[in-house]
Amino acid sequence: MHELSLIESMLSIIREEKAKHGMDRILRVRVVNGALSGAVSDALAFGWECLTQEGDLQGVALEITDAPLKVVCGACGKPFEPEDKHYMPCPACGEILGHTVTSGKELYIEEIEADIPEDGEPATGV
């Protein structure tokens, strides 16, 4: 529902990194979106399209990698990948409560592909 504001935060991070690394033109941005992040990948893609129609990041490609949900059982410690986000019986002991999420909560920018001139001096101390 608030994917547009998430994209706005992403754009400001990207602009910071662009300046920091002396990037000329950004070609592609890769984002990792976990199954439990609350952000819907399709809505992120749509928000990105809307907010990069013009301006300095016009036409930059957004690539979204969906990170699967992985948990460790709260009772027996078995790691497993639940099929359902809300009801997660452990395949080994059947416990449904108290699991620790090891993957799936994340939403982060993993990498940026850009033209960086040879003399593009990375700024320091940012």
Add this chain to the structure above:
Amino acid sequence: MGKTVTIVRNVMEANERRAGKLKDYFAEKGILCLNLMSSPGAGKTSLLERTLADLKGEFKMAVIEGDLQTDNDARRVAATGAQAVQVNTEGGCHLDSSMIEDAIAVLDMDGMDILFIENVGNLVCPAEFNLGEDHKVSLLSVTEGDDKPEKYPLMFHLSSVMLLNKTDLLPYVDFSLEAASAHAKKLNKDIEIFPVACRTGEGLAAWYDWLRSARAAKKQA
């Protein structure tokens, strides 16, 4: 062919950073901060009206009211004598920590015991934005259906308390307190559940006791 630069930066980092600062501020001042969330019309403002009026001799309390538009809720809360500040998100679906920073700047925080943040009525987005609070508190009314924790899991998963409001209407609706509680416990085995009726005051004593103990725990920390 461009070069690839590895970044790995959390998209929510700006909010998380500010929320961390707010948490430090509340810790330093010993203020218990509660983030109150529910769907629109579940009774957040009614709960606050009751709580502020009933406990005003015990605690210094203030409210940050989040709504898309109007200052109706801030006026209702201010009528109890408590300080209230209205934040209008102008269409935004949640409060974020920069809005809390701005709101605190206009409140008199000296000697404050409990700060309530009444989030925008919405069962989805508010849960994803930390505001530096000690606890998230969710409110569900019996007219909404007992499967809401199952349908909107994140909020109930993250909440320390779930209040089930409007229990005075239970004879007229198909709502099972047991089913709603079981759904919430499945998501969060430690969640404390208090059935209340803000209109009649029934059940509020248990909520007040929880507030007292949370406040005492914060003061000791």
